[in-house]
Amino acid sequence: MITTLKQKLSRMLMRFRIARFGNNHSWLINHRYKTYHRQAIKAFRPSESKEVWDGIAEQVEQFRKDGFLVISSPLNTPEGNLLKLKVDRLFEGESETVQVSSGLIRLVDGAEQLPEVARLLRGRVEQILEAYFGSHFKLYTMSFYRTIPDECEPSSSFLWHFDNTPDEEVKLMIYLDEVREETGAFRFKNQATSEQARARGFWHRDDYDCARSIFEDESSTVIAEGVPGTIVLFRQGRVVHKATAPIRDHRDVVTMVITPSVIPWREHYARNKHLLSTNSGLCKNPWTDEPENIGYRY
Secondary structure (H helix, E strand, O other): OHHHHHHHHHHHHHHHHHHHHOOOOOHHHHHHHHHHHHHHHHHOOOOOOHHHHHHHHHHHHHHHHHOEEEEOOOOOOHHHHHHHHHHHHHHHOHHHEEEEEOOEEEEOOHHHHOHHHHHHHOOHHHHHHHHHHOOEEEEEEEEEEEEOOOOOOOOHHHOOEOOOOOOOOEEEEEEOOOEOHHHOOEEEEOHHHHHHHHHOOOOOHHHHHHHHHHHOOHHHEEEEOEOOOOEEEEOOOOOOEEOOOOOOOOEEEEEEEEEEEOOOHHHHHHHHHHHOOOEEEEEEEOOOOEEEEEOOOO
16 A cells, blocks of 8 residues: 555656656756756857858747757768768677667767767757757767667657656757668657647656557658758657667667757867767756766666
């Protein structure tokens, strides 16, 4: 009986936090993020002209409205081709990878072995992120994954879900090869549809049935296909999303967790790039970048 009561209280507290913050983290964690973001906004010194920001205003507004944004950034260059060859070579070396789950493989020390990927953030992408946050931004994680065909029952990130993250955190995914529906393109529901699922009581994967009709409505599903270098930016705590196992070939991506920053991202990256591969879970303190977990199996 005591166990049942604790479970009920835990569930009530979770519901309260989700209603109040949009996530299941404590008041302290959410307060830290909001306070840090306000400080980052005060410290921001934009390097771009007003004309540049006006040129990306439509994309920023679309991101705010839909909760995700697909940015074309082809890697069809000599440098891009070399990067793809390097990625393939690393994934083919068993000592360089970790099997995270059935159908999902992760590179060990990907940020250190593929530092050239960070260059893809320069220019338009960094402009969009700075305009969205109203501040500088920084990378908290940089993880390289290969998704392969898998006949097992979908679970975890392969089911529709929200990430349990503060609103000040976003994810950025870069396709490292051509990704189509049959090769594992990422799926989204827009923010309005995602809020419908939340209103029905969906938050945790255990609540799947309460929003099943929304998830199974293919007309509201956005399939993010793209050529190598395509960037997918999304509010992982506000839009339901899921990975999909390829029917053929594989899907290589790098995923970055991005938060506001009091200093420009390149300065932060130069000092912290050796930590990005093993930072995992929640950033518990945006002032210190303290990770919830350290390792490759998350």
